[in-house]
Amino acid sequence: MRTVYVNGEYVPENEAKISVFDRGFTFADAIYEVTAVLRGKLVDIDLHLARLRRSLGELALDLPLSDEALLAIHRELITRNQLEEGLIYLQVSRGVEDRNFHFPPEGTPPTVVMYSQAKKVIDSTPAVNGISVISLPDLRWGRCDIKTTQLLYACLAKEQAKAQGADDAWLVREGQITEGTSNNAFIVTRDGAVVTRDLSHALLPGITRSVVNTLLSEHDLRLEERAWTLAEAEQATEAFITSSTSFVWPVISLNGQPIGDGKPGVLTQRLRQIYLDHALAVLK
Numbered sequence: 655m656r657t658v659y660v661n662g663e664y665v666p667e668n669e670a671k672i673s674v675f676d677r678g679f680t681f682a683d684a685i686y687e688v689t690a691v692l693r694g695k696l697v698d699i700d701l702h703l704a705r706l707r708r709s710l711g712e713l714a715l716d717l718p719l720s721d722e723a724l725l726a727i728h729r730e731l732i733t734r735n736q737l738e739e740g741l742i743y744l745q746v747s748r749g750v751e752d753r754n755f756h757f758p759p760e761g762t763p764p765t766v767v768m769y770s771q772a773k774k775v776i777d778s779t780p781a782v783n784g785i786s787v788i789s790l791p792d793l794r795w796g797r798c799d800i801k802t803t804q805l806l807y808a809c810l811a812k813e814q815a816k817a818q819g820a821d822d823a824w825l826v827r828e829g830q831i832t833e834g835t836s837n838n839a840f841i842v843t844r845d846g847a848v849v850t851r852d853l854s855h856a857l858l859p860g861i862t863r864s865v866v867n868t869l870l871s872e873h874d875l876r877l878e879e880r881a882w883t884l885a886e887a888e889q890a891t892e893a894f895i896t897s898s899t900s901f902v903w904p905v906i907s908l909n910g911q912p913i914g915d916g917k918p919g920v921l922t923q924r925l926r927q928i929y930l931d932h933a934l935a936v937l938k
């Protein structure tokens with residue numbers, strides 16, 4: 655049984671308690687982070703904590719815990735749960751009050767929950783075989799740049815993909831692909847450019863996305879951050895997704911049609927390796 659963290663205490667998972675009046679529960683008034691763990695250490699935790707601060711700021715949510723304190727809790731969970739490989743989930747909600755659309759009074763403490771989850775990140779089947787995606791309309795709200803727990807549409811989209819025999823969905827807004835349901839989307843064009851959507855309120859500024867973009871330029875690979883269409887994706891030679899729990903996964907088909915030759919792309923596989931080398935080098 656896991657030990658989880660709830661509001662300052664480490665408790666067995668079956669004893670952890672959250673109020674039914676918690677605003678995360680009633681309003682999805684909460685933000686979260688997911689940080690990968692390899693060899694019992696955290697991948698790019700500083701970048702995750704920086705994004706956490708940004709999400710908190712955008713929602714005027716106060717968290718009276720320093721980055722050092724948050725890092726220490728991450729590490730304590732890894733130790734107590736003897737986690738070698740997987741992730742640490744962190745969630746901060748605007749605390750507990752009788753159901754009321756207005757924010758609770760100033761000084762209401764946020765609810766902070768953290769737990770570990772074991773998962774094979776390095777040797778995963780989709781990383782080797784690739785995944786299939788379908789496209790679906792992006793029906794999410796207008797601030798997808800904030801990492802909120804409002805994930806219902808992502809769940810519905812993943813279920814729809816599954817019902818159609820696919821692994822995941824890419825979301826399309828105004829004719830252009832914003833991102834995957836829980837990952838950032840990339841294609842490789844015929845002339846060898848790697849294309850991913852430029853940042854805006856329409857998509858999450860993925861940590862893996864930003865690291866991959868930096869690694870591309872360090873390896874003299876061409877990156878284009880811009881809007882791109884489904885038609886362009888259909889013509890791509892390769893495609894892939896990035897996230898903290900997948901790193902880089904090849905995408906081998908879109909709406910039932912193969913991308914390129916329908917196998918994980920050479921550049922994609924190289925990028926996964928480059929990313930893995932990075933992840934192992936920044937463990938903290």
Ligand code: PDD
Nearest residue numbers: 688835836837838858860861862897898
């Ligand atoms: N999802 N876009 C969306 C909508 C996401 O939910 C995620 C992450 C990403 C990738 O971001 P990052 O590289 O920082 O993990 C992009 C996490 C992993 C999740 O919800 O489990």
